[in-house]
Amino acid sequence: AKVKTSELRAKNKADLLKQLDELKKELSQLRVAQVTGGAPARLARIRVVRKDIARVLTVVNTTQKEQLRLFYANKKHIPLDLRPKRNRAIRRRLAPSEA
Numbered sequence: 001a002k003v004k005t006s007e008l009r010a011k012n013k014a015d016l017l018k019q020l021d022e023l024k025k026e027l028s029q030l031r032v033a034q035v036t037g038g039a040p041a042r043l044a045r046i047r048v049v050r051k052d053i054a055r056v057l058t059v060v061n062t063t064q065k066e067q068l069r070l071f072y073a074n075k076k077h078i079p080l081d082l083r084p085k086r087n088r089a090i091r092r093r094l095a096p097s098e099a
Contacts, residue, residue, distance in 0.1 A: 002048060002051075003019075003056065005059065008056060009059055009063070016060050017060070019056055020057065020060070027046065027050065027053065030045060031046070034046065065082070069082055
């Protein structure tokens with residue numbers, strides 16, 4: 001049935017990508033069944049599979065971002081997408097060390 005996020009976080013990246021591939025194959029089979037007129041109970045699974053794919057991708061992306069944050073933790077320059085967002089005015093404000 002539905003994939004649990006806690007289970008996904010326990011897996012490594014290779015397993016996650018393998019599961020993602022399997023889910024995408026299943027989705028394509030379900031789409032074919034939809035065109036050929038499959039059972040409604042089976043077609044209801046399309047939504048579940050789509051959400052599962054989204055869950056897997058979210059876990060992959062968040063773990064990747066966490067690893068990048070660790071890598072750049074003590075570096076002088078941090079990529080823009082890893083810096084705190086806040087808003088433009090707060091970002092331009094003087095830092096406590098500069099005040």
